Amino acid sequence: MNRIEVLKVVAHPVRIAILEKLSDGVKCVSDLEEFLEITQPNISQHLTALRHAGLIDFFIDGRLRCYFLKNPLIPDLLQILKKDYSEDLPGPECCPVTKKGTYPGERRR
Amino acid sequence: MNRIEVLKVVAHPVRIAILEKLSDGVKCVSDLEEFLEITQPNISQHLTALRHAGLIDFFIDGRLRCYFLKNPLIPDLLQILKKDYSEDLPGPECCPVTKKGTYPGERRR
DNA sequence: TAATAATATAATAATATTTGCATATATGAA
DNA sequence: TTCATATATGCAAATATTATTATATTATTA
Numbered sequence: 653m654n655r656i657e658v659l660k661v662v663a664h665p666v667r668i669a670i671l672e673k674l675s676d677g678v679k680c681v682s683d684l685e686e687f688l689e690i691t692q693p694n695i696s697q698h699l700t701a702l703r704h705a706g707l708i709d710f711f712i713d714g715r716l717r718c719y720f721l722k723n724p725l726i727p728d729l730l731q732i733l734k735k736d737y738s739e740d741l742p743g744p745e746c747c748p749v750t751k752k753g754t755y756p757g758e759r760r761r
Numbered sequence: 762m763n764r765i766e767v768l769k770v771v772a773h774p775v776r777i778a779i780l781e782k783l784s785d786g787v788k789c790v791s792d793l794e795e796f797l798e799i800t801q802p803n804i805s806q807h808l809t810a811l812r813h814a815g816l817i818d819f820f821i822d823g824r825l826r827c828y829f830l831k832n833p834l835i836p837d838l839l840q841i842l843k844k845d846y847s848e849d850l851p852g853p854e855c856c857p858v859t860k861k862g863t864y865p866g867e868r869r870r
Numbered sequence: 871t872a873a874t875a876a877t878a879t880a881a882t883a884a885t886a887t888t889t890g891c892a893t894a895t896a897t898g899a900a
Numbered sequence: 901t902t903c904a905t906a907t908a909t910g911c912a913a914a915t916a917t918t919a920t921t922a923t924a925t926t927a928t929t930a
Contacts, residue, residue, distance in 0.1 A: 664917090664918090691921090694918085694919060697919085714927065715927045
């Protein structure tokens, strides 16, 4: 699955919450039910979406499905989402207000 | 803007392409028109979305609007999206196939 | 083997996102 | 001024995502 599909599937509050929980270790669906305030079928749908994107997988233990993180991009992604960025990026040198630098492209009329 | 909204706005092929282009430096809308194969109003719409999410900003130079990256999360995000992860995360210890470890939650009946 | 627990699937309704198109605004040039 | 260029905005149509509800599947227990 390509990176845009991955971002799309991660960009949902419930799915982020699931991925964060799975970062702590294996969880079965009923573990997730305990702290997510949505219906069980909805949890299953989100798990299916995450699995189809290759982000998680599961093994079967009796009637439990034990889900775990699979895609190594996820821990990195979750980490930068938590990271605290206090400063904006430095503005460009060519700002017409400061009169510094030149705009790096061809001008039209 | 919260991190989920940020992910949502980044998770679109055109907007990723714009952000990557802006990583190289300031670009005005007509620069973007040259390599994006979509209409000008549509580009403007995506730029507006990115700006409302606090990811980019612009300065005005005559009738050009020169856009640049503003949110420091973006370079980090683009970098991990490009990063090559060849291996999946190691599977859990409690896999019933390997018979190692135990499932770390309460069992139900 | 019948009942129950754990989980998934299907269908639909509600909602949000995306694009396309027409038009508006603002600046600089003639 | 008037015109052209650069860019934005508004709105409707098309499309995609999400949640809900009902039902199905599978494995365990009684």
